[in-house]
Amino acid sequence: MDKKSELRRDLVSGDWIVISESRSKRKHQFAKKEKRIIVPRSSCPFEDPQRSGNKLPILIYPEIGKWRVQVLENKYPAFKDVKGCAYIFKKGPYSVAEAVGHHDLVLTRDHNKRFDQLPLAEAELVFRAFKDRYEMHLNDPCVSYVSIFHNWGPKAGASIYHPHYQMIAIPVVPPDVEHSLDGSVRFFEKNKKCVHCVMIKEEIKEKNRIVFQNKNAVAFAPFVSKEPFELRIFPKKHIPYFEETSEAVLKDVIKALYFSLKKIAKNMKDPDLNFFIHTAPIKNKKKYHHYHWHIEVIPKTNIDAGFELSTGIEINTVDPDEAAKILKKN
Ligand SMILES: [Zn+2]
Ligand SMILES: [Zn+2]
Numbered sequence: 659m660d661k662k663s664e665l666r667r668d669l670v671s672g673d674w675i676v677i678s679e680s681r682s683k684r685k686h687q688f689a690k691k692e693k694r695i696i697v698p699r700s701s702c703p704f705e706d707p708q709r710s711g712n713k714l715p716i717l718i719y720p721e722i723g724k725w726r727v728q729v730l731e732n733k734y735p736a737f738k739d740v741k742g743c744a745y746i747f748k749k750g751p752y753s754v755a756e757a758v759g760h761h762d763l764v765l766t767r768d769h770n771k772r773f774d775q776l777p778l779a780e781a782e783l784v785f786r787a788f789k790d791r792y793e794m795h796l797n798d799p800c801v802s803y804v805s806i807f808h809n810w811g812p813k814a815g816a817s818i819y820h821p822h823y824q825m826i827a828i829p830v831v832p833p834d835v836e837h838s839l840d841g842s843v844r845f846f847e848k849n850k851k852c853v854h855c856v857m858i859k860e861e862i863k864e865k866n867r868i869v870f871q872n873k874n875a876v877a878f879a880p881f882v883s884k885e886p887f888e889l890r891i892f893p894k895k896h897i898p899y900f901e902e903t904s905e906a907v908l909k910d911v912i913k914a915l916y917f918s919l920k921k922i923a924k925n926m927k928d929p930d931l932n933f934f935i936h937t938a939p940i941k942n943k944k945k946y947h948h949y950h951w952h953i954e955v956i957p958k959t960n961i962d963a964g965f966e967l968s969t970g971i972e973i974n975t976v977d978p979d980e981a982a983k984i985l986k987k988n
Pocket of ligand 2: 852853854855856895896897948949950
């Protein structure tokens with residue numbers, strides 16, 4: 659059979675990507691080969707975060723007794739919590755603003771439990787912490803966007819082994835989110851429909867690329883995947899704002915993430931990966947009713963080379979249909 663080599667254009671961003679199977683090595687070579695380096699508990703700063711010089715937690719679960727999840731200020735923040743908002747000033751021809759904001763860590767108690775290895779109730783607790791902390795930023799006039807993400811493994815940018823999640827509240831809307839927002843406005847104005855709802859409908863109808871679904875959520879390998887084994891998880895119902903998701907829907911989204919990550923860990927041998935939330939921003943609320951919040955999961959299999967860096971066109975060597983087939987294996 660001929661190997662696929664095809665350009666595909668993303669519905670939201672308008673960006674082109676290439677699915678090029680002929681450049682692919684054998685499929686099983688995508689599984690992680692090196693052993694994960696496990697840093698011992700004795701040198702882990704998150705076993706007893708306050709003793710390791712961190713401030714008292716901002717939020718802690720449960721409030722009494724042994725903690726399972728806590729939110730605390732990052733000791734080495736990329737964005738600093740100072741009095742007043744960031745103001746933009748000029749430095750020659752350049753615009754500059756102070757990196758004012760909040761950089762928090764969300765820690766789970768177990769040294770060795772990845773997100774998908776936690777008891778499901780504790781995975782839900784991680785999201786409760788995200789939501790509670792997110793709500794604290796809602797009325798902050800200095801915050802435009804809150805980025806929520808997870809780095810698992812050194813190749814995904816985790817500098818500490820102990821599983822942790824990050825929330826960075828920043829004074830600007832980040833470019834990737836802005837592109838996604840702009841793309842969905844364009845599509846909405848032209849078609850009077852949410853572009854993500856159209857994609858979800860198509861994927862559910864097509865079935866092949868679905869990795870997991872339940873009543874309120876769906877996880878699939880997008881038709882236009884930039885990266886091999888990339889997954890996207892959506893609430894099926896149109897919800898622009900992460901923080902406005904009902905308990906029942908959020909539970910189903912968490913489950914879809916949890917079981918998708920289990921499949922990735924099993925079928926790709928626990929690769930390093932990132933996952934993150936894309937949601938309509940805090941600033942200018944109600945302007946973004948056409949947006950549809952979701953989670954993206956990106957296993958680290960690829961290093962961008964000259965072509966990607968010089969063109970912005972990603973070459974994906976695994977057809978998303980094939981990726982979903984591999985991940986769905988039990
Ligand atoms: Zn630890
Ligand atoms: Zn939608």
